[in-house]
Structure formats: structure tokens, C-alpha cells
Amino acid sequence: MSRTYFGTDGIRGRAGTGAMTAAFMVDLAIAVGTYFKANAQTRRVVIGKDTRRSGYMLENALTAGFTAAGMDVFALGPLPTPAVGLLTHSMRAVLGVMISxxxxxxxxNGIKFFGPDGFKLSDQIEHEIEALLASRAFDVDPDHIGRVTRVNEAPSRYVEYAKTTVPDRVRLHGLKVVLDCANGAAYRAAPKVLWELGAEVIAMGVSPDGYNINKGCGSTSPEAAAQLIRDTGADIGICLDGDADRIIVLDETGAVVDGDQIMALLAGRWAAAGRLNHNTLVSTVMSNLGLENHLAAQGITLVRTDVGDRYVVQAMRDGGFNLGGEQSGHIVLTDHATTGDGLVAGLQVLAMLKDSDEPASRLTQVFTPVPQILENVRYAPGTDPLKDAAVQDAIAAGEAELGREGRLLIRKSGTEPLIRVMGEGPDRNDLARIIRTICDKVSAV
Structure with missing residues (x-):
């Protein structure tokens, strides 16, 4: 059963249009509040956000809707997504909301919801919320309007918790770290954590103005951080995204270390220490074949899921696994967090670097990736290129040519009107030709 508003990771769209309007947010909050009020003993909801200017509009609209539904709102201010999951549970809230x-x-902008256990909502709950929203089977009782409380100490709570995820014996003295906070939600908390653990922190992306989030910085644009590493002689770089639930590491040369390499590093070290539950790593269909081959050689099982860290987390919970993530940098450590946490994952890498005699470039290059190419093709609303016969024929021809030595993965984005065309194979030139052919067919629809 398809959902109208919820995608791969909550609800997302262009601010001021579609679902990202103040009017819709009021209705959404009333519906969500009504649902959770009927299915829980408490009426607390916590709301965090990143640094987008539109966050003010959406936060106030959601607050109006939740209080109208009789929910008590605790406003956390700018805070990383994983911190919202943490505080939802620790503050005994029935619901957590992240605006990002x-x-x-x-x-x-977008909305992510967390249940009382701090984990993201299931598909089933999202279906039920959408049904309630469509039916408008909710009323506002003027005798039971909720209250609003601003939680000024929320960032400090997260800072102190993040520091506990590093072993007591490990301190980061002597490490020079470039930290790129993407002008986003972690711009205050992340530099404080690293500095208090002893690192020399060279921070960038810590001057948000409401419009510069992810702009030329962060995990999706690491070039400026890479140059800063080379200019300052830093040992390593940590690049977060706008809501700090993902990480890209840069070695001392400025080279990118993606989520697959980070997961390989953690899985190998944890398995050797007996910390990797069931000797298994969970990742998505996007992870490189080289990762799978490397893990198999170590006797570590790789479980693949659909794209989206919520599906990774669900598989981890179902199987009792404690390490998972995505190539894009969502690293999920359920010993410490309920969702991807870029800062906490980065701390694990920094702790290993501190304990190692190797530079970051050696420590983090764990396996040799199989050539992989990913292209995104935008498509027009109302069309479905994946049902087009010419597109299907191009995909079939590509799969036949790659055979067992490679693979194709073509899917719709869950957050944007894009067709994501990914392929892996032994020869990059042949692979590029196959991917280009499929992209051309998609573009022609």
C-alpha cells in the first residue's frame, strides 16, 4: 500500500509548497497528536530542527497543531536528528519530531517522526496516520489544549551523552581534526564534543544563516574541508550533513572515505573484539560488492536491505544486530543510538585512529571497491520512466552484458523526483557506457 505523504525518510519537499506549508503542518500535527494521544499514556512530544530558515515556520505550525490536539510540546531548538531520537526516549515523550x-x-525541508522508544515510525503507523489525516476524524477540545516548554539544555544533554560513547581510556589529545558541520544542526554540539575529548578542532560550517546549510560544505560537498586538511596538516576530517545523521571521513590527504569503508573498519575491529553481534553487518543494496567480498573473506555476514536507514535499523532490530548503515554515510550503532549518528560514528573512527600507529589513509582504506557508478536523472511529475519499454529493454541489455560479474540497481528516489541508476562491474568504461545508455532512455521519457 503506497503512502501519499511519507517517503523513504519521513515527509520532505520544497518549503512553502505541497506538504511543506504551515497550513498542512497544523493538520498533520493534529492528526499525529490525535493518533499518539489515543495509543499512549503520556502526551509529551519533543521537537528539534536544523538551521533552515523555514524551520521557524514549520516548528510553530507543528506546535500549534500538537497543542491543539492536547499534546505538551518540548521545543529543543537546533539539534542533530540522533539527539532527537535520544531525547524522545530519555524525556519519556510519546513522540519525537525532527524538522530537517x-x-x-x-x-x-522535511519532517521525521520518532516513537517513544526513540526509533523512527514503522510503515504501518505512517499508513494509519495518513488515513487519519485523510478522514479528518479529529477534533480540538478547548478544555485540553497543550502547553509549550523550551528545553535550553537539550544540546548539553547530547554533548555529554556523545562523549560517553568513546571508551574511557581513549582521549583525542594530539589529533588535529577538521570538522565540517555543514552549517547545520550540529554546529554547536559537535565542535564542543571533540574539543572536550582533547582534539585540536579546526571547525568549518559553523556559521548558519538559515540559507547556507549544506551549501559548499558538509558530507555532500567535502572539497572545502579536504583543502583545509591539506592547508593545516590535519590528521583527519569529519564531514557531517545538515542534520548530522550521516558522516563522510576525509584522510590526511583529503581523500574521501565513504560509509562502506567506515562500516568495513568498524565491522572488522568489532568482530575481532567480540563486539559484533552475530558477526553480521547490515547495509543496503547500494553498498559496494567489494565490501561484501571483503566481509565474506573475514567470515562476516552482510545483510542487505532496501535503501533508507530506517530499513537498516528495522533489520538490525529484527536480527539483534548492532552495526549497520549506508554507503552514503548513515552509520547506525544501536549500542549507542536509535538512528544514524554522524558524530558518534566519527568518534569511533577517531578513537581507532588514536590507538593506531597508522595514518588515516591506511586505517580507513579497508577494501578495494568494485568500480561503481551512480547517476541521478530527474523525471517529470506524473510520469513513470521505469515502466517505459525502452528503459526496460536498456536495463535488460545492461544486466545481460554485466552477467555475474556486476549488477544494476535502478530505483526511484524516496525523497526527490529522481531515478537513481547505479551499476557495478569490473570494467569502468563498459559500465559507464551501460549507465549512460539507461540514463538517456530515462531522460527521453
Missing amino acids: ASHNPHYD
């Missing part, structure tokens, strides 16, 4: 479009530009 993650790595998207400032003109987009």
Missing part, C-alpha cells in the same frame, strides 16, 4: 531535509539545500 538532511543533506538537501536550504529551500527544502
